[in-house]
Amino acid sequence: MKIIVTGGAGFIGAHAVNHLIDDGHRVLVIDDLSTGKLSNLNPKADFENIDITESRISDVIKSFEPSVISHFAAQTSVSISTNNPILDANSNIIGSMKVFDAMHQTECRNFIYINTGGALYGEPKYLPVDEKHPINPISPYGLSKWTAERYFLMQKNACDYVKILRLANVYGPGQDAFGEAGVVSIFSNKILSNEPVTIFGDGKQTRDFVYVSDVVDAFKQALKKDESFSVNISSGEAVSINELYDLMSQISGNVISANYEDVRYGDLLHSVLSNKLATELLGWVPRVDLGQGIKRTLDWHSAN
Ligand SMILES: NC(=O)c1ccc[n+]([C@@H]2O[C@H](COP(=O)([O-])OP(=O)(O)OC[C@H]3O[C@@H](n4cnc5c(N)ncnc54)[C@H](O)[C@@H]3O)[C@@H](O)[C@H]2O)c1
Incomplete structure (x- = not known):
């Protein structure tokens, strides 16, 4: 398949790209390298160095003719989102909408959005937090990521599948040690x-910590499903x-x-976060303790 991975030069996106390439897919990475690195880029992937908020994003997406768009790119720092919520909203809401909108100008109707679970639900009313828990983010980052999910769900009838993975705290090789998270x-x-x-x-x-290869396994399971869903991906511990x-x-x-x-x-x-639904829906369980x-x-x- 031809698969677009936005944010494919970042920590989680790069792991996903490596697996997709190993599985024989053709992959286009779209990344502005704001936090991603050229050294993370799989040499077999096509690459467009572009900010998703730029208007030419739609031409880039259209010309690749993807079967799937997986959207990992985001401004991921809570403190940047607090100090500069406009920058955060521009990338995480407007940029996300531009990617989603560009998809509708192609034949592609299969969209995977990588959301946060950790920053989405707010202070828990019960533990572990499942997908039915009230959503009440307490940072601009959590709010911008949630707003994009709401936009996608609102327009999901225009799409065959909108698959949302709400990730807990992801860790593993390749994660930046100099940021605030991780x-x-x-x-x-x-x-x-x-x-x-x-x-x-x-x-x-x-917190619950989920290893990056387990997240990629969940992503690959999600890729195979012919339905829309929002699901937590976590260790549950x-x-x-x-x-x-x-x-x-x-x-x-x-x-x-x-x-x-x-x-x-x-x-x-x-x-x-509870991972019960992920097990039921995707047949997924985390394997790396x-x-x-x-x-x-x-x-x-x-x-x-
Ligand atoms: N790391 C975690 O624990 C965690 C937890 C929950 C959700 N997530 C989500 O997973 C996704 C990937 O996060 P990560 O940890 O790999 O972070 P990361 O910063 O390593 O990756 C983000 C990538 O997106 C790119 N990017 C950012 N803004 C862009 C823009 N406007 N245009 C184009 N590219 C842009 C960056 O250059 C980077 O390569 C994000 O959507 C994040 O919200 C991460």
């Missing part, structure tokens, strides 16, 4: 450099930041005490 990557880098990590709050806040750090210290054999700082604006106390995933991520950081 705690496993940030901790890996610090631990391997013998520097203390910073934990915001008391470290008892919980609550891990506190203190537990994460202890596990990483133990696996690396490098124990340095952590520095504790004030909680950051926009950070939830608990965020654990946290210990294995951390080991692979630490190995990747020490080799790069």
